[in-house]
Amino acid sequence: MPVGAAALAVLLWALAVRLTHTTVFPSPLKVVSGLQELAGRGVLWRYVGDSLRRVASGYFLALVLGIPTGLALGWHPNLASAFNPVIQMARPISPLAWMPLAILWFGVSEAAPGFLIFLGAFFPIVVAASNGVRSVPAMYLQAGRNFGLSTPRLLARVVFPAALPQILVGLRIALGIAWLVVVAAEMIAVDSGLGYLIIDSRNAGKRYDLVVAGMLLIGAIGLVLDLLARRLEKLRSVRWGFQAETA
Amino acid sequence: MTPSPKVNIRSLSMLFPTDGSVIEVLSSIDLEVEDGELVCILGPSGCGKSTLLNVVGGFLKASAGTVLIDGQEVAGPDPRRIFVFQERGVFPWLTVEGNVGFGLFRLDARERAERIAHYVKLVGLSGFENAYPQELSGGMKQRLEVARALAVNPDVLFLDEPFGALDSITRLIMRSELLRIRRAEKKTVLFVTHDIDESVQLADRVVVMSTRPATIRRIVDIDMPHPRDLSAPRYIELRDLLLEEIGLAHKI
Numbered sequence: 311m312p313v314g315a316a317a318l319a320v321l322l323w324a325l326a327v328r329l330t331h332t333t334v335f336p337s338p339l340k341v342v343s344g345l346q347e348l349a350g351r352g353v354l355w356r357y358v359g360d361s362l363r364r365v366a367s368g369y370f371l372a373l374v375l376g377i378p379t380g381l382a383l384g385w386h387p388n389l390a391s392a393f394n395p396v397i398q399m400a401r402p403i404s405p406l407a408w409m410p411l412a413i414l415w416f417g418v419s420e421a422a423p424g425f426l427i428f429l430g431a432f433f434p435i436v437v438a439a440s441n442g443v444r445s446v447p448a449m450y451l452q453a454g455r456n457f458g459l460s461t462p463r464l465l466a467r468v469v470f471p472a473a474l475p476q477i478l479v480g481l482r483i484a485l486g487i488a489w490l491v492v493v494a495a496e497m498i499a500v501d502s503g504l505g506y507l508i509i510d511s512r513n514a515g516k517r518y519d520l521v522v523a524g525m526l527l528i529g530a531i532g533l534v535l536d537l538l539a540r541r542l543e544k545l546r547s548v549r550w551g552f553q554a555e556t557a
Numbered sequence: 558m559t560p561s562p563k564v565n566i567r568s569l570s571m572l573f574p575t576d577g578s579v580i581e582v583l584s585s586i587d588l589e590v591e592d593g594e595l596v597c598i599l600g601p602s603g604c605g606k607s608t609l610l611n612v613v614g615g616f617l618k619a620s621a622g623t624v625l626i627d628g629q630e631v632a633g634p635d636p637r638r639i640f641v642f643q644e645r646g647v648f649p650w651l652t653v654e655g656n657v658g659f660g661l662f663r664l665d666a667r668e669r670a671e672r673i674a675h676y677v678k679l680v681g682l683s684g685f686e687n688a689y690p691q692e693l694s695g696g697m698k699q700r701l702e703v704a705r706a707l708a709v710n711p712d713v714l715f716l717d718e719p720f721g722a723l724d725s726i727t728r729l730i731m732r733s734e735l736l737r738i739r740r741a742e743k744k745t746v747l748f749v750t751h752d753i754d755e756s757v758q759l760a761d762r763v764v765v766m767s768t769r770p771a772t773i774r775r776i777v778d779i780d781m782p783h784p785r786d787l788s789a790p791r792y793i794e795l796r797d798l799l800l801e802e803i804g805l806a807h808k809i
Contacts, residue, residue, distance in 0.1 A: 449646050452616055457660035457709060458636040467659075471650040550649035550691045 336519035341526065344519035353507070358527065361492050361503040364420070368427025369488045376432045376484075377477065380439020385469065390440060397433065405430040405491045409498055423495035423503075430491040431484035438480020442473030475543070475551020482539035489532050504528050561628055562589035563745045564613065564713065569622035571608055581770035582608050585622070588764060588773065592712075595739065595746040597756035599799065600766030606749045607717050609771065613747065614640045614715045626713065636660060638713040639706035643722045647690045647702050653677060654686045656701055660709035676704040679738060696727040703738065713745045720755070732758055736783055753799045757792060758785060765802045775802050 320338050327337040336344070348354040383390045405426040416422040446469055454468035496505025504524050511520035543552050571583035582605040590596050600606045611617040613624050615633040624631040626638065634640070639660075647656050657676050661669045677686055680700035690698050699719060706714055720728040732755060739746065750756055756763045756779075763777045777799060781791055 447645075449642055450648065452634070452640065453642070453646050453648075455616075456614075456634045456636065456638075456640050458634075463662070468648070471648070474650065546689060547650045550689065 334516075334518055336522055340519040341522045344517070344523040345527075348507075348520065348523065353502075354527075357503050357507050358531065360500075361496065361505070362531070364423050364496070364500075364503065365427055365485075365488045365492045368424040368492075369431050369485060371424070372428045372431035372435055372484060372488070373481065376435030377439050380436040380477070380480075381443055381465065381470065381473070383436065384440035384443025384473070385465065390444075397436065401433045401437070405487075406494050409495070412495075413499060418499050420500065422499040423492060426495045427488045427491050430487040434484040434487060435477075435480050438483070439473065439477050442476030442480075443469055445476065446472040471547065475548045478539075478542055478548060478551075482536065482543075485535055485539050486532065489528070489535060493528055504531075563592040563594070563626065564588070564590040564747070565625040565628075566609075566613065567623050567625070569609070569612065569619050569624065571605065571612060571617070572620040583612070583619075584770040584772050586771070586773060588776075590745060590747065592745055593743045595748060595759060595761050597748045597750055597760035597763045598766060599750055599753065599756045599763050599803070600771060601768055601803065602751050604766050604768050605771035606751075606766050609766075610640075610715050610717050610747060610749050614638060616640070636709050637711050638715065639709060639711040640715045640717065641702050641706050641719050642717055643699070643719060645698075645722075647698050647705065649690050652687050652689055653682055653693075653701055656690070657704045657708050659705055672708050676708045679707070679741060680704040681734070694727075695723050696731055699723065699731055700734065703735070707738070707742055707744075711744065713747070716746065716748045718749055718751065721750075721752075728755075733784075735759065753796055753803065754787075757796050757799065758787070763799060765799060777802070 324338050327335055345354065348357075383393060408426055408429055409422075412422040412425045416425055450468050450472050451464065454464045459467060492503070493505035493508070496503035497509040500506060501510075504527055508521050508524040511517040511524065543549070566586055566588040569583055569586040570581070573580045573582055586609060588596075598606045598609065608617065612619050613626075613631065615631045615635060615638070648659065651659065654673050654677065658669050658673045661672055664672065673686075677683055680703055682697060682700055682704065685693065685697070690701065693701065703719075720731050723731060736759065748756075748759060760779050763779060765774045765777065766772070767774045777795065779795060781789070781795070785792060
């Protein structure tokens with residue numbers, strides 16, 4: 311079925327291009343040959359790799375800083391009520407709005423898109439981790455204390471595993487955002503990657519076949535990333551958080 | 558010298574402030590529980606019997622009065638006294654083995670494995686060592702939680718309506734399981750329930766609580782040896798006595 315739906319979409323696309331006699335928008339076949347051209351020039355895999363590398367570094371930083379921050383905010387209600395207004399205000403600001411500042415601080419360098427990806431991924435991770443901690447049933451904490459666990463042990467052995475399903479959801483959402491942001495960030499700050507491919511193909515000769523090729527690559531890679539993130543939710547020690555209990 | 562009671566509750570009161578007023582939940586409770594005794598605390602829903610158990614367990618601080626266990630005032634939760642909830646208290650991210658071994662972090666690996674194996678077998682979960690709680694039935698989860706509690710070798714178990722969420726057949730099976738396990742591991746048990754039959758089937762003594770603010774109306778000795786015959790005249794007599802004490806008619 312999904313294959314059929316994708317085939318239908320391609321068919322409609324091909325039909326639309328033919329019927330409108332457009333000279334600007336490429337047909338599916340032209341996009342495929344565009345992809346072949348990119349692969350032939352050796353930039354296809356380099357651009358994909360560069361984009362993924364940027365996402366990985368910004369996302370990893372957000373994960374390493376975001377999870378402890380979220381756990382701390384979820385565990386200490388006072389800390390949460392102090393920082394929540396700041397977080398809630400920073401959250402709706404699109405990472406793209408930070409672009410001028412990112413360039414000002416980091417220049418036209420790898421750090422600028424990395425910073426934007428970090429910003430995009432950081433807040434969803436923090437919010438998911440802190441919500442996850444706050445919704446840990448009191449019974450689990452009581453049981454953990456009853457067995458004589460110190461607070462660090464309680465955090466590691468009860469609070470974190472109990473919050474993990476929610477944290478994983480946050481990580482998956484953050485990965486999607488990180489991928490969105492890298493493409494936009496590459497349109498300004500760097501000269502490689504899939505975002506750069508799109509903006510460069512348009513500016514240098516209006517190669518709309520390559521523009522659409524870039525878009526499709528972004529979509530396909532985003533899909534794969536999401537599927538990989540969903541795989542984590544199937545792990546046995548977190549699966550309980552993702553299905554209604556049947557008992 | 559007579560041995561001092563295992564659990565000694567003295568003029569215990571509990572007040573909960575609500576907006577504007579103060580609600581008295583427990584009112585000067587006095588109770589002594591002997592070592593190895595199984596005492597059921599029986600009362601209507603919402604009477605404060607769970608609150609009493611939480612205070613004795615060290616999870617709530619009493620407004621007045623004291624709780625002594627082995628002559629020492631209870632200051633907080635303690636692994637020597639384990640609280641068993643309804644089966645929802647098992648950790649869903651751990652396997653059966655992981656749950657049973659949860660409190661055994663101070664032991665070395667070999668001793669831990671032995672204890673786990675012993676208690677998994679005792680509660681009849683052999684073959685399910687690597688199963689996760691979501692793959693178990695309600696009754697099996699309840700056994701698992703009991704095994705997790707017993708594994709740390711506590712002297713007192715607090716059971717707060719442990720079988721309340723189970724269907725009536727499973728509940729009956731679990732009661733005889735509890736009695737069987739208790740023969741193997743002699744523990745002092747405080748068992749909160751609102752089920753009159755349950756209390757007559759399990760307890761050495763039944764403490765009947767009043768409605769809020771909860772006081773002890775009466776303590777009834779269940780002078781029947783195990784296994785108890787559920788249609789014996791004495792069983793019916795004791796059940797009717799408790800029914801009356803709780804203020805319910807014999808007919809429906």
